[in-house]
Amino acid sequence: MDTPAPVPAPSSSTAGLLNGKTVLVTGASxxxxxxxxxxxxxxxxxxxxxxxxxxxxxxxxxxxxxxxAEAEAAGGQVLPIVADIRDDKAIAGAxxxxxxxxxxxxxxxxxxxxxxxATGEDISMQRYDHMQAINARAPFLLAKSALPYLRASxxxxxxxxxxxxxxxxxxxxxxxSPGVAYAVSKYxxxxxxxxxxxxxxxxxxxxxxxxxxxxxxTAAVRNLLGGEEAVAASRTAHICADAALLLxxxxxxxxxxxxxxxxxxLAANGITDLDRYRVVPGSGPxxxxxxxxx
Numbered sequence: 247m248d249t250p251a252p253v254p255a256p257s258s259s260t261a262g263l264l265n266g267k268t269v270l271v272t273g274a275s276x277x278x279x280x281x282x283x284x285x286x287x288x289x290x291x292x293x294x295x296x297x298x299x300x301x302x303x304x305x306x307x308x309x310x311x312x313x314x315a316e317a318e319a320a321g322g323q324v325l326p327i328v329a330d331i332r333d334d335k336a337i338a339g340a341x342x343x344x345x346x347x348x349x350x351x352x353x354x355x356x357x358x359x360x361x362x363x364a365t366g367e368d369i370s371m372q373r374y375d376h377m378q379a380i381n382a383r384a385p386f387l388l389a390k391s392a393l394p395y396l397r398a399s400x401x402x403x404x405x406x407x408x409x410x411x412x413x414x415x416x417x418x419x420x421x422x423s424p425g426v427a428y429a430v431s432k433y434x435x436x437x438x439x440x441x442x443x444x445x446x447x448x449x450x451x452x453x454x455x456x457x458x459x460x461x462x463x464t465a466a467v468r469n470l471l472g473g474e475e476a477v478a479a480s481r482t483a484h485i486c487a488d489a490a491l492l493l494x495x496x497x498x499x500x501x502x503x504x505x506x507x508x509x510x511x512l513a514a515n516g517i518t519d520l521d522r523y524r525v526v527p528g529s530g531p532x533x534x535x536x537x538x539x540x
Contacts, residue, residue, distance in 0.1 A: 263495050264322075265290035267404065268348040270341070270392065272331050272384070273358030274317075275299040276308040277464035278411060281483035282355055282490045283313065287322030289491060294325040294344040294351075296358070307465070323348070331358050331384040341391045351395040353494045356385035356410040356435070363425035374427045381431035385410050386438050389453070393446075400450035400498070407494040408446075411486075412436040413457040413537040414505040421537050429537070436505050443503030452498035458486055459507040460532040463525045478526045479533035485523040488512065507538075 269286045273279035274295035287293045295317060297310040314326035325347050329336040344351055360380040362373050389408055399406040412435045422429040436455050443453035461480040489511040493501075509520065521527060534540055 260285075260289050260491060263289040263491065264353075266292075267352040268292040268294070268344065268350055269353040269355060269494070270294045270296070270344050270351055270388075271355040271357060272296045272388065275310045275313045277357075278458075278462060278483045278486045279355070279357035280308065280313045280316070281487035282357060283317045283324075284320045285484075285487035285491050286353070286355075286494075287317040287324060288320035290322060291353070292323045292325070292348040293317055294327055294340070294348070296327045296329050296331065296340050298328065298330055300328055331388070332379040334387065337384070337387050337391050341388075341395070345395060350399060351392050352399045352404050352406050354388055354392050354396070354408045355490065355494075356388060356408070358384065359411060359432075361428060363428055365424045366426045369427050377427055377431045378434070381412075381428070382434040382438070385412075385435050386442075389438075389442055393451075396446075396451045397449050405495070405498045406451045407496075407498055408442070408451065408453045409490055409493055410435055410439055410453075410455045411457065412439065412455040412505070413535075414455075414507065416537055416539060418539060421539070425536070432537070439505060440503055447499075447502060450499050452496070452502035454493055454502060455505045456486065456489055456493060456511065457505070457507055457537070458535045459509045459538055461535050462486060476533055478529050479531065480525050481520070481523040481532065482525055485509075485512070485520065488517075 264286055269291045271279050271283045274283045275297035283293050283295050295314050299309045310326045314324045318324040327340045327343055329340045360377045396406040412432050415433050415436050439453050439455040446453055461476055462483050463477050463480045485508050489508040492511050492515050
């Protein structure tokens, strides 16, 4: 089992950006979710971290408890929550625990995901339903469940955000198939981002989506999408964490309804030297992520 890479310390320009804010992150035990939780904690936030992994897995590094310890060491107050995001009562309970511990919710990050790339002919409906429940339904459910607290955050001038890991919508058939079921789930939540941004704009709540332009060194890439060769052509999850921090600190009243690539968010903020994010510095070309035109 590989050990998760440490998340770099924040620069002086990001320290304190989220002081006093409360961030709720799903899929936070590893990968991009873990990196975002640690980055938000380092920026001063209270962080509630939701995941299902309580015990070490032979192929998947980290648990909710190890990730929470890392996030707390970064500087913020952390609440680890073991929950199945497909379960309505579990989500309601996670929201309530977060509010009871920290007094409210200012930022929701929908990171948890399920990947299974199979053709429409081959995929089982059980697997199809599993992906829809995690990738599309759960972010919508969490947005609804957290809405009263996000509205209160907006009323207090606290700049609330919902951020979901989902791609810009590209209808090139070669990007959608094989993997139609996965595409339906991820594009579905991107559509929800656009619609909820329109609905929540009057409340002062931003709703945006973020997606990596290149493959990211995650368990999915290591185990399902190419192994060590793909990892060598990937970036670390820190690029998504840095882009996420920029997004959730942008003005909620105006910067909303966007489906964005991590590279573009960084470039818009003057960060164009991305070599620091490569897993293997100086290696060959980076691999495009799913739903990205070559």
